[in-house]
Amino acid sequence: MNQLNQQANEAAAGRTTGDGLNVEAISVEYGHIHAVREVSLGVRPGEHVAIIGPSGSGKSSLLRSVAGLIRPAAGRITWSDETRADETRLVETWFDTAGTRWVEPEHRRIGMIAQQPALWPHLTARAHLIRVLGWRGVRKRDRSGQTDRLLELVGIAHRATHRPAELSGGEQQRLALARALVGGSRLLLLDEPLGQLDLVRRRELGREMSRIAREMGAAVLHVTHDPTDAMSLADRIVVLEEGRMTQQGTPNEISSKPAGAFVEAVDRMRHA
Amino acid sequence: MSIMLIMLIGGVALLGLLPVVIAMADLVRRPGEAFSALVDPVFWPRLGTSLLIVSLTLAFMLPLGLVMAWLLVRTNLPARRLGMMLIPFPLFLPPLVHVLSWFGVVPLSGIPAIVLVYVIAFTPFVVLLSARSMDQIGRAHAETVQLMGGRRAVLLDDLRHALPSATIGGVLALVFMVGDFAVADFLTSVGPKVTVYADTLYVHHQARRPGAAAATAVPGILLCLIPLIWALRRRRQLGATVDPRFEPAEPLALGGIRWALLLLIAIYLLIGTALPLISLSWQAGSWTTILEQARGASDRIVFTVLLGAAAATGMVLLALPLMLFAQRLRRPWWLDALIFLPLAVPPLILGVGLIRLWNRPLLDAIYLGPGVLLIALIGRYLAFAALPIGGSIERLDRSMLDAARLAGAGSVGRTAGITLPLIAGTVVSAWCISFCFTLRELDTLIMLRAGQRTLPFHLYSNVVFARREEVAALALILAGVTIAPLLLYLAIARRAIRFL
Numbered sequence: 001m002n003q004l005n006q007q008a009n010e011a012a013a014g015r016t017t018g019d020g021l022n023v024e025a026i027s028v029e030y031g032h033i034h035a036v037r038e039v040s041l042g043v044r045p046g047e048h049v050a051i052i053g054p055s056g057s058g059k060s061s062l063l064r065s066v067a068g069l070i071r072p073a074a075g076r077i078t079w080s081d082e083t084r085a086d087e088t089r090l091v092e093t094w095f096d097t098a099g100t101r102w103v104e105p106e107h108r109r110i111g112m113i114a115q116q117p118a119l120w121p122h123l124t125a126r127a128h129l130i131r132v133l134g135w136r137g138v139r140k141r142d143r144s145g146q147t148d149r150l151l152e153l154v155g156i157a158h159r160a161t162h163r164p165a166e167l168s169g170g171e172q173q174r175l176a177l178a179r180a181l182v183g184g185s186r187l188l189l190l191d192e193p194l195g196q197l198d199l200v201r202r203r204e205l206g207r208e209m210s211r212i213a214r215e216m217g218a219a220v221l222h223v224t225h226d227p228t229d230a231m232s233l234a235d236r237i238v239v240l241e242e243g244r245m246t247q248q249g250t251p252n253e254i255s256s257k258p259a260g261a262f263v264e265a266v267d268r269m270r271h272a
Numbered sequence: 273m274s275i276m277l278i279m280l281i282g283g284v285a286l287l288g289l290l291p292v293v294i295a296m297a298d299l300v301r302r303p304g305e306a307f308s309a310l311v312d313p314v315f316w317p318r319l320g321t322s323l324l325i326v327s328l329t330l331a332f333m334l335p336l337g338l339v340m341a342w343l344l345v346r347t348n349l350p351a352r353r354l355g356m357m358l359i360p361f362p363l364f365l366p367p368l369v370h371v372l373s374w375f376g377v378v379p380l381s382g383i384p385a386i387v388l389v390y391v392i393a394f395t396p397f398v399v400l401l402s403a404r405s406m407d408q409i410g411r412a413h414a415e416t417v418q419l420m421g422g423r424r425a426v427l428l429d430d431l432r433h434a435l436p437s438a439t440i441g442g443v444l445a446l447v448f449m450v451g452d453f454a455v456a457d458f459l460t461s462v463g464p465k466v467t468v469y470a471d472t473l474y475v476h477h478q479a480r481r482p483g484a485a486a487a488t489a490v491p492g493i494l495l496c497l498i499p500l501i502w503a504l505r506r507r508r509q510l511g512a513t514v515d516p517r518f519e520p521a522e523p524l525a526l527g528g529i530r531w532a533l534l535l536l537i538a539i540y541l542l543i544g545t546a547l548p549l550i551s552l553s554w555q556a557g558s559w560t561t562i563l564e565q566a567r568g569a570s571d572r573i574v575f576t577v578l579l580g581a582a583a584a585t586g587m588v589l590l591a592l593p594l595m596l597f598a599q600r601l602r603r604p605w606w607l608d609a610l611i612f613l614p615l616a617v618p619p620l621i622l623g624v625g626l627i628r629l630w631n632r633p634l635l636d637a638i639y640l641g642p643g644v645l646l647i648a649l650i651g652r653y654l655a656f657a658a659l660p661i662g663g664s665i666e667r668l669d670r671s672m673l674d675a676a677r678l679a680g681a682g683s684v685g686r687t688a689g690i691t692l693p694l695i696a697g698t699v700v701s702a703w704c705i706s707f708c709f710t711l712r713e714l715d716t717l718i719m720l721r722a723g724q725r726t727l728p729f730h731l732y733s734n735v736v737f738a739r740r741e742e743v744a745a746l747a748l749i750l751a752g753v754t755i756a757p758l759l760l761y762l763a764i765a766r767r768a769i770r771f772l
Contacts, residue, residue, distance in 0.1 A: 069674055105677045112678050118671035122693045131689055135680035179679060 111180025291625025302483025337398025623719025
């Protein structure tokens with residue numbers, strides 16, 4: 001384990017009183033391939049953390065293991081609710097290294113948006129949200145109001161009765177955002193969600209996604225291979241290379257003291 | 273493996289595998305009889321005759337089916353959508369109906385006539401399965417191939433895509449040809465007799481030599497099952513997940529020749545569907561004859577339709593959860609083998625096994641009633657519901673199900689809210705296919721006492737004894753009842769049935 005991971009682990013371990021997502025020494029393996037090696041990080045509610053790195057660095061594997069779509073080989077993933085006035089709070093363990101604890105993705109109350117929005121072609125925009133609220137156990141009489149508010153918030157209320165095939169690329173991503181946040185998602189996972197949009201819309205929608213998630217108090221873990229996206233949107237950046245964390249810090253720290261081959265290469269390109 | 277999956281597999285085994293195992297146990301119980309059947313000098317030439325018929329049929333059927341599928345899916349052939357909708361009709365007319373309609377008016381006999389009937393009846397297997405593969409060729413892929421190698425490369429690439437599916441179609445046809453003796457029997461009743469492989473089984477059964485019947489069934493089972501499993505696996509290796517953003521390849525422009533090529537499809541449909549129905553109507557003579565026969569056989573018609581509907585519903589209800597669970601196991605080869613085994617086994621062997629299994633004093637209610645027929649039909653034809661449903665589930669975009677999972681949907685919620693609505697068209701299609709196949713089934717039901725109440729049995733027994741116009745009227749009724757749900761599906765869904 002390199003020194004940075006060691007420090008991050010200690011930080012994560014020391015933050016047991018901290019709120020939000022805590023990932024501790026997570027490793028992901030596909031047979032003999034080590035996709036992620038003992039990576040640790042934390043994301044607080046309302047915070048936007050970006051993971052950057054070259055293709056094949058293990059970014060998506062890390063994200064999918066947080067989502068519960070793949071089972072890590074080792075480590076610990078927990079979610080801590082905000083500390084209440086009486087100093088008590090709930091810590092949920094989603095996965096631990098002994099493998100004795102595993103929470104299925106449907107019980108983690110998180111949302112995820114990938115490059116392909118994976119919308120359901122047979123449902124209208126409105127029906128998408130109503131369906132999710134049903135699955136999340138929201139009472140029938142409350143579903144309609146929540147749906148309308150969220151469609152309004154993401155700016156596609158006028159497209160509520162349209163199916164995904166009738167929406168533009170940007171509108172589809174807005175619907176995916178609404179679906180990911182509806183029903184009280186506390187963590188939003190973004191896996192290159194803006195990759196298919198043009199540069200202008202990408203910046204616009206990226207900022208808007210970040211704003212809406214903050215407004216709703218959700219923590220955001222955002223995977224991207226584009227450092228410019230990360231610099232402009234994130235509060236903190238984590239750099240992954242060959243499955244290992246090589247640097248983490250605020251955008252300013254990363255750009256002022258680039259460490260590791262990837263960030264250095266990006267920095268050279270920015271200044272070329 | 274979940275308890276539910278074990279129960280489902282157990283159910284499939286009880287319906288299809290157990291009767292086959294019971295019948296094939298005669299190989300062990302009567303080894304001497306089995307050995308003498310295999311060294312019988314008449315057995316191998318008969319198998320050779322069947323192989324010759326099968327080879328000739330496939331030699332015509334595969335190119336014809338591939339060309340028609342390519343024209344209907346990948347080109348700008350006029351009325352190709354309608355053509356695709358009409359292509360399955362010859363398949364759903366029972367071969368005996370083809371025989372009665374054509375060879376009552378055209379003097380053809382011998383092996384060429386048998387091959388002709390099989391080519392007409394079974395080519396849709398190849399067309400439908402190849403078309404489904406060609407449907408999945410994406411625009412970006414097709415354009416890249418065209419840029420790299422031109423039209424010739426596109427043709428070869430299309431062929432590469434469709435060949436495994438066409439092979440499955442060919443093997444399904446082979447399964448029906450190997451187990452069939454009625455077509456050869458009828459077509460060579462005048463002139464030199466052509467005795468085929470299935471006749472040997474029937475003769476051993478009639479002579480009460482079950483060990484010999486089981487032994488002679490083995491080459492047929494291997495001949496059908498091994499290529500079928502191979503083709504299914506090969507096709508799945510080439511299969512692609514269809515995501516909602518999938519854009520089909522642009523149809524290739526055929527130019528002025530497209531009208532001439534349309535003629536090929538039109539001639540096939542004319543020979544395979546229109547002319548048989550016209551010929552039967554002409555042979556029946558008048559509406560009075562048809563109505564009289566319908567009145568006389570009304571009990572059998574109602575019984576057969578209800579039996580077919582119940583069997584098709586049973587097949588879909590069994591195939592749906594089975595394929596949903598199978599997907600979690602990545603659909604292992606042995607599950608395909610289990611589902612396809614009863615189809616690959618000669619119907620006579622399945623019939624013998626069913627009699628041994630269910631003909632017991634305590635089970636009279638099942639054996640003497642429609643229960644055993646339902647079991648026979650579901651066991652034998654489950655593959656025709658499982659194949660399209662399993663294919664649809666495999667092609668579902670995983671990310672849509674992952675999104676539902678993250679949104680809080682458990683396995684029931686994902687199935688009911690996402691999977692089922694997205695594969696609903698295929699499920700209805702599978703029901704229609706299953707229904708049509710149960711209504712053309714004769715070879716297994718003929719072995720069971722309750723099967724004598726069905727319309728195909730009534731037609732078969734009347735071929736010898738009844739007048740020609742009466743037989744033609746009955747064949748016309750059977751054809752009408754068989755293709756009615758298919759017509760209804762096409763009228764409502766306005767798209768071709770999905771076979772894979």
